[in-house]
Amino acid sequence: MIPTLLQLALLFGGLSLLAFGGGTSVLPDMQRVTVSTYHWLTGAQFLDFFAISRAAPGPGSLIVVLIGQKAAGVVGALVAFLAMFGPSSTLLYVAALIWHHAANTAWRALLERALAPVAIGLTLASGLALIRGTEHGWAQYAVTAAATLAFAFTDLHPLALLAGGAVLMLVAGH
Amino acid sequence: MNRRPTLLSLFTAFASIGIMSFGGGLAAWIRREIVQRREWLDDQQFLSGYALSQLVPGATNVNLTVFIGAQLRGVPGAIAAFVGLTALPVAIVFGLGLLYLHRSGLPGGGAVGGVLAGMGAAAIGLNLGTGIRLGRLHIRRLIPFAVAAVIAVAIGVLGFPLLHVLAVMLPVSLALTWLDQRT
Numbered sequence: 001m002i003p004t005l006l007q008l009a010l011l012f013g014g015l016s017l018l019a020f021g022g023g024t025s026v027l028p029d030m031q032r033v034t035v036s037t038y039h040w041l042t043g044a045q046f047l048d049f050f051a052i053s054r055a056a057p058g059p060g061s062l063i064v065v066l067i068g069q070k071a072a073g074v075v076g077a078l079v080a081f082l083a084m085f086g087p088s089s090t091l092l093y094v095a096a097l098i099w100h101h102a103a104n105t106a107w108r109a110l111l112e113r114a115l116a117p118v119a120i121g122l123t124l125a126s127g128l129a130l131i132r133g134t135e136h137g138w139a140q141y142a143v144t145a146a147a148t149l150a151f152a153f154t155d156l157h158p159l160a161l162l163a164g165g166a167v168l169m170l171v172a173g174h
Numbered sequence: 175m176n177r178r179p180t181l182l183s184l185f186t187a188f189a190s191i192g193i194m195s196f197g198g199g200l201a202a203w204i205r206r207e208i209v210q211r212r213e214w215l216d217d218q219q220f221l222s223g224y225a226l227s228q229l230v231p232g233a234t235n236v237n238l239t240v241f242i243g244a245q246l247r248g249v250p251g252a253i254a255a256f257v258g259l260t261a262l263p264v265a266i267v268f269g270l271g272l273l274y275l276h277r278s279g280l281p282g283g284g285a286v287g288g289v290l291a292g293m294g295a296a297a298i299g300l301n302l303g304t305g306i307r308l309g310r311l312h313i314r315r316l317i318p319f320a321v322a323a324v325i326a327v328a329i330g331v332l333g334f335p336l337l338h339v340l341a342v343m344l345p346v347s348l349a350l351t352w353l354d355q356r357t
Contacts, residue, residue: 016232018336020344023233024301028329029336051294052270058192058263059200061233065264066271077268085256088232089240093252096241099226114351115229116308117318118343121325124305128330130298140295147299152306161300162293169292170285 004072005079007038012064012083019088021119023061028129030067035133040071047134055162061085139172179214181254184243187212188258191239200235208242215242236260317354321347 011033015026027050034040041049049070053063061084068080102108131144143165150156179187191203201224209220223245227237236256243255277286305326313319325343328334 015336018340019231019233020340021228021234023236024304026336027301028333032333032335047294048274048290049271051290051297052274053267054297054300055293056263056267056270057195058260058267059233059235061236062260062263062267065267066274069268069271070275074268077264077271081260081264085233085236085260088230088237089252089256092227092230092232092237092240093244093249095230096223096226096244099222103222110348110352110355111229112225113318113355114344114348116312117321118325118340118347119228120305120308120313120318121322121343122329122336123301123308124322124326125328125330127298127302127305128326129333130294130301132331132333134294136295140291143292143295144299144302147296148302148306149299151300151303152310158300162296165292165294165296165299166289167292169295170288173288 005076008068008071008076008080009083011038012068012080013087016084016087017091019061020115021122023059023084024126025119025122027063027126028133030063031129031133034067034071038071040067043133044135045070047130050130051162055159139169143168179212179246181247181250184247184251185254185258188239188243188255189262192259192261192263195235201238204235204238204242214246219245315354317350318347321350 011030015029018029019026031043031046035043035046046067049063049066053060053066056062062081064080064084065077068076068078070076072079099108127144127148131141134140136144146168147161147165150161151158187207191200191207195203205220208214209217215223220242223241224234224238227234227241230237236259239255239259240252243252245251247254274286309319309322313322321343325339328339328343329336
């Protein structure tokens with residue numbers, strides 16, 4: 001129990017400080033370590049948790065609550081939650097103090113421009129890694145492709161796309 | 175313009191944002207509530223905070239929440255806003271987790287697998303679609319395109335660890351952007 005809590009704290013505390021471009025960027029690492037290294041859950045369960053956290057209200061990174069819960073119950077969920085948001089929030093607070101003094105400086109503009117493509121690459125990588133980490137059948141590929149195009153090029157609400165995916169999958173399964 | 179909300183009103187403002195933000199799109203909700211409705215910040219302050227929230231690692235919307243809370247009421251404000259945003263969603267996600275882990279005894283438990291598989295496949299599409307959307311908005315030149323593509327392939331296809339890829343690509347992107355600016 002205690003070792004598991006320590007592993008949860010170290011894993012999510014580390015990922016918290018690596019999540020450039022938002023919580024999705026650490027999903028590939030999260031999937032690799034929680035599924036393959038620690039065996040807290042299967043690849044299919046990881047994708048289920050990802051779906052639940054995307055459909056529920058609040059930040060998408062709340063997937064860590066589900067992983068902590070599966071690994072070590074209520075305490076695990078709490079440890080995972082605090083580890084995922086504590087370090088990055090503290091860093092943000094300190095950075096905000098500097099940020100105000102850096103308005104209109106050259107290095108701030110450079111930082112903003114250089115980090116944008118990194119964040120975009122990480123976002124795309126998270127989608128690709130999730131496909132790789134689960135058994136994606138033809139029906140899933142079709143749903144993923146349709147949702148990708150719909151979300152990139154229309155203003156459909158994310159919840160409508162999640163619901164559409166669920167309906168398509170139920171129809172395809174019967 | 176009331177620029178110093180109470181801790182309680184910060185908490186309730188972000189609690190309502192947290193519960194309304196089904197399926198993502200949190201930043202839009204935060205802007206509507208904090209800038210347009212309550213006028214605690216103006217648009218320029220909001221956008222500056224949003225840029226910083228994307229720059230600093232961590233969930234962008236949680237960072238933005240901490241930024242706004244700190245801006246308005248210091249550390250206690252940051253905590254009030256953070257707890258407001260996350261308390262109810264965490265409880266809901268935890269409850270859904272309990273249902274998921276004990277679903278075998280529930281009626282209709284068999285259909286859950288199909289529903290979640292479909293939602294998961296669509297949710298992957300949301301991530302990819304977000305990447306495409308942001309790319310169309312922010313990537314105009316060859317160098318940032320190449321940086322984004324290398325990262326997407328290295329982690330998403332080849333499975334390299336995030337830390338290794340960032341250790342190489344963060345300095346590379348900074349150097350290339352700096353050189354690109356000078357020409």
